[in-house]
Amino acid sequence: MTDAVTGKAPDTGSYLGEKHGPRAWLLSFDHKRIAWLYLLALTAFFFIGGAMAVMMRLELATAEGDLVSDDTYNRLFSIHGIIMIWFFLVPSIPATLGNFLLPLMIGARDLALPRLNLASWYVFMGGSLFTLFAVLMGGVDTGWTFYTPYSSIYSNSYVSAAAFGVFIVGFSSIMTGINFIVTIHRLRATGLTWFRLPIFVWTMYATALVMVLATPVLAASLILIVAERVLGLGVFDPALGGDPLLFQHLFWFYSHPAVYIMILPGMGVVSEILPCFSRQPLFGYKAVALSSMAIAVFGFLVWGHHMFVSGQSAYAGILFSLFSFLVAVPSAIKVFSWSLTLRRGSIRFPTPMLYALTFLFLFTFGGLAGLFLAALVVDVHLHDTYFVVAHFHYIMVGGMVTAFMGGLHFWWPKITGRMYPEFWGRIAAIATFVGFNFTFFPQYILGYLGMPRRYHSYPEEFSFWHVMSSAGAIILAVSYLMPLVYLGLSLVRGRPAPADPWEATGLEWRTSSPPPQENFDETPTVTGPAYDYINPEPEAQDKGAQHEHGQPERSP
Amino acid sequence: MNEGIRIFPDSASTFAPQVDLLFFTLVAFAGALGLFLTGLVIVYAARYRRNAPAARHRARGRSLPFEIAWTSATTIVAAIIFAWGAALFLRDERIPSDALVVNGIAKQWMWKFRHPGGQREINALHVPRGEPVVVRLGSQDVIHSMFVPAFRVKQDVVPGRSTELWFEATKTGKFRLFCAEYCGTEHSKMTGWITVMEPEDYADWLDRQAQAPSMAEEGEALFRALGCSGCHGASSEIRAPELAGIFSRPVATETGTVTADATYIRDSILQPDKHVAAGYRAVMPSFDGLVSEAELQALVAYIRSLSLDEEVPQ
Numbered sequence: 001m002t003d004a005v006t007g008k009a010p011d012t013g014s015y016l017g018e019k020h021g022p023r024a025w026l027l028s029f030d031h032k033r034i035a036w037l038y039l040l041a042l043t044a045f046f047f048i049g050g051a052m053a054v055m056m057r058l059e060l061a062t063a064e065g066d067l068v069s070d071d072t073y074n075r076l077f078s079i080h081g082i083i084m085i086w087f088f089l090v091p092s093i094p095a096t097l098g099n100f101l102l103p104l105m106i107g108a109r110d111l112a113l114p115r116l117n118l119a120s121w122y123v124f125m126g127g128s129l130f131t132l133f134a135v136l137m138g139g140v141d142t143g144w145t146f147y148t149p150y151s152s153i154y155s156n157s158y159v160s161a162a163a164f165g166v167f168i169v170g171f172s173s174i175m176t177g178i179n180f181i182v183t184i185h186r187l188r189a190t191g192l193t194w195f196r197l198p199i200f201v202w203t204m205y206a207t208a209l210v211m212v213l214a215t216p217v218l219a220a221s222l223i224l225i226v227a228e229r230v231l232g233l234g235v236f237d238p239a240l241g242g243d244p245l246l247f248q249h250l251f252w253f254y255s256h257p258a259v260y261i262m263i264l265p266g267m268g269v270v271s272e273i274l275p276c277f278s279r280q281p282l283f284g285y286k287a288v289a290l291s292s293m294a295i296a297v298f299g300f301l302v303w304g305h306h307m308f309v310s311g312q313s314a315y316a317g318i319l320f321s322l323f324s325f326l327v328a329v330p331s332a333i334k335v336f337s338w339s340l341t342l343r344r345g346s347i348r349f350p351t352p353m354l355y356a357l358t359f360l361f362l363f364t365f366g367g368l369a370g371l372f373l374a375a376l377v378v379d380v381h382l383h384d385t386y387f388v389v390a391h392f393h394y395i396m397v398g399g400m401v402t403a404f405m406g407g408l409h410f411w412w413p414k415i416t417g418r419m420y421p422e423f424w425g426r427i428a429a430i431a432t433f434v435g436f437n438f439t440f441f442p443q444y445i446l447g448y449l450g451m452p453r454r455y456h457s458y459p460e461e462f463s464f465w466h467v468m469s470s471a472g473a474i475i476l477a478v479s480y481l482m483p484l485v486y487l488g489l490s491l492v493r494g495r496p497a498p499a500d501p502w503e504a505t506g507l508e509w510r511t512s513s514p515p516p517q518e519n520f521d522e523t524p525t526v527t528g529p530a531y532d533y534i535n536p537e538p539e540a541q542d543k544g545a546q547h548e549h550g551q552p553e554r555s556p
Numbered sequence: 557m558n559e560g561i562r563i564f565p566d567s568a569s570t571f572a573p574q575v576d577l578l579f580f581t582l583v584a585f586a587g588a589l590g591l592f593l594t595g596l597v598i599v600y601a602a603r604y605r606r607n608a609p610a611a612r613h614r615a616r617g618r619s620l621p622f623e624i625a626w627t628s629a630t631t632i633v634a635a636i637i638f639a640w641g642a643a644l645f646l647r648d649e650r651i652p653s654d655a656l657v658v659n660g661i662a663k664q665w666m667w668k669f670r671h672p673g674g675q676r677e678i679n680a681l682h683v684p685r686g687e688p689v690v691v692r693l694g695s696q697d698v699i700h701s702m703f704v705p706a707f708r709v710k711q712d713v714v715p716g717r718s719t720e721l722w723f724e725a726t727k728t729g730k731f732r733l734f735c736a737e738y739c740g741t742e743h744s745k746m747t748g749w750i751t752v753m754e755p756e757d758y759a760d761w762l763d764r765q766a767q768a769p770s771m772a773e774e775g776e777a778l779f780r781a782l783g784c785s786g787c788h789g790a791s792s793e794i795r796a797p798e799l800a801g802i803f804s805r806p807v808a809t810e811t812g813t814v815t816a817d818a819t820y821i822r823d824s825i826l827q828p829d830k831h832v833a834a835g836y837r838a839v840m841p842s843f844d845g846l847v848s849e850a851e852l853q854a855l856v857a858y859i860r861s862l863s864l865d866e867e868v869p870q
Contacts (some may be wrong), residue, residue: 071741141740147698149697154664154698244714309710311711311719314646318645318646321642322642329627333623336593338598344610344611347604348606364590369586371637375578377641377644378579380575380710381575381705384710449565452736461562464655529567543642
């Protein structure tokens with residue numbers, strides 16, 4: 001079944017070798033090169049945001065506020081959130097892996113709108129650098145949530161500039177979203193029907209829909225903040241006749257669906273990795289595909305669960321709680337399906353698989369914590385405590401970042417034409433698992449004890465768990481720095497990768513590694529379902545065959 | 557205060573055991589399901605690792621009975637947890653009408669409380685054990701949030717509106733008060749202590765504080781100074797609604813019936829046109845900008861006192 005096209009040396013006839021020099025990269029319409037532009041920018045933002053997290057954890061290693069001042073601490077967590085949410089997590093998988101793989105997975109030569117794709121990167125860079133400039137000028141201290149009237153009237157930091165930068169970056173999201181939707185509708189290869197699409201493509205589709213529909217509301221609310229700050233327009237400040245809760249409604253109307261923008265692509269990556277290394281079709285393919293769409297739709301109906309104690313009506317709270325529990329159902333369907341995909345497989349554990357299993361574990365425990373927060377009376381106690389911090393880091397970091405790392409290793413041979421060092425990859429994946437749990441599990445306990453979030457100093461009685469969390473953060477930081485080093489080195493030293501190093505079935509593996517500029521020498525056609533993995537017969541493998549008592553070839 | 561490793565917060569209100577029961581039921585459920593799934597994956601990973609001798613007939617990649625079973629099981633469990641959390645939430649929404657009313661003002665970065673007798677406290681609040689206490693909250697600047705972990709209560713304090721938080725303490729002692737909504741530079745210093753005392757100790761404590769006019773007396777003085785009594789007084793020439801006896805009762809307005817609670821009175825002072833009592837003309841001017849958040853609370857306390865002579869509706 002494996003393709004015969006193998007082992008071309010990289011750089012000959014590949015998209016990497018076409019043209020050199022900054023112009024050839026910065027003005028390229030090739031989705032593969034644009035993916036690299038995004039990857040470099042997002043990596044930089046990830047480590048800037050991560051450095052701020054490390055500084056926060058160092059400050060919190062002691063109960064007193066002694067390392068940095070309170071104003072500095074407030075800027076640290078605000079910028080950490082702004083960078084990580086808007087300049088890393090929202091674009092992370094779609095703009096890098098999605099950009100690179102979406103056309104390859106559906107057998108297309110490029111995205112439908114290549115110029116829009118390049119434009120989206122420039123818009124992204126313009127907006128994000130503008131915000132970064134605001135940060136260097138003195139920072140912003142409103143938290144990533146920009147709650148009014150603090151942000152619109154009281155804060156004397158560079159709120160307008162930061163919000164304006166995020167506003168601009170929103171257009172880049174919309175451009176990417178439109179591009180993906182058009183591409184998936186129009187450019188699928190012959191025979192590639194909707195229910196033959198890889199789940200990764202389904203999640204890109206769901207993500208793109210949410211990006212296009214929700215981002216404009218964020219844009220509106222950020223512009224209203226700037227209007228109130230700069231023009232004195234009374235929108236949110238009660239002293240000017242505005243309503244501060246209006247902002248929270250507008251903000252979460254975007255930002256809750258945005259949470260799904262930030263996790264659906266990770267679900268897509270894991271849905272590719274698990275079947276490949278289990279040699280099994282994805283369990284319950286249709287249910288997994290449709291649950292992504294269900295999450296995207298229900299995600300729009302739950303924003304008020306961020307506002308149970310804000311003073312909104314108790315009956316509104318009850319409806320939002322009900323919808324929040326409903327959105328748990330499609331997530332649970334996915335978790336069960338991923339787990340059962342392993343059943344009766346023939347499982348290998350290279351680095352991407354370790355990351356995928358880490359995702360499965362952390363996403364499950366992060367998701368289960370969500371049940372606590374959706375239960376009204378429990379949320380009254382846990383809201384705005386470290387329990388919430390732990391919950392969303394389990395999903396966003398334990399889930400999305402882990403999936404991103406898994407996907408990066410999985411498709412690294414395809415993207416670069418080089419293999420990464422397997423030994424170091426596994427060490428990094430295991431270090432991520434250990435470091436992550438040490439960092440964030442104690443935060444669940446802190447939250448239940450009543451430790452509020454966004455505190456620069458805290459009472460002594462919380463010390464034990466904070467110290468443990470800070471120690472874990474160091475391990476976690478190392479586990480993220482390791483791939484930076486060995487993946488970087490593998491670009492020059494890595495063993496050349498064959499076309500399909502994992503014996504995977506997707507269309508992207510049917511072309512050389514790295515792919516030619518036109519993606520495929522021959523336009524592929526599709527005749528079967530996705531994940532058409534065949535469980536290798538144990539006899540056919542090697543020693544131990546004589547001990548085999550199974551009957552792998554019994555007809556289905 | 558340093559007690560080493562803590563796992564459980566203090567439990568010192570009537571809410572705390574209810575919330576904890578649901579919390580620990582969820583811990584048990586989440587733990588069981590999470591560990592089951594983890595165990596399942598570990599067993600599969602070990603049993604079906606490549607080259608392991610295990611039966612592997614070609615799997616079909618789906619099983620409709622399984623999928624229907626877990627989808628409906630998840631939905632049912634979700635519905636149960638939802639109903640439990642929502643039922644408690646609704647029950648706790650109802651504030652006992654005989655609750656002791658304390659007024660609280662949040663501002664960057666302190667809590668100011670006033671007892672009904674006018675006694676003031678900053679970043680500290682003394683309350684009696686075994687009696688419902690309602691804290692009527694207003695903010696002078698940004699959004700804050702009053703959070704007492706030992707009571708399992710939290711309520712945002714939103715500028716431009718009046719919110720309420722109530723509890724009934726069950727244990728004497730000192731419990732932490734936090735601001736839970738980020739409010740600027742010294743957010744993490746906006747903390748204090750709730751001291752729960754036996755009711756007779758609380759009465760003694762109130763007597764020992766510096767005597768000030770009670771909230772209602774202060775409100776009455778304001779009521780005259782601002783000229784409210786000119787129209788709302790019994791012998792007034794201009795026809796304005798009588799305020800005695802209206803507190804917590806339904807009021808007919810042009811647009812429907814509303815309850816004359818603290819929020820209604822507050823709104824009627826600041827935006828008199830919002831709910832005009834039926835049968836009256838909208839002639840009252842707005843007092844927006846003329847009265848502070850603390851003065852509004854005093855006015856509300858006075859108008860409430862006009863209804864206390866009669867029986868408070870249950």
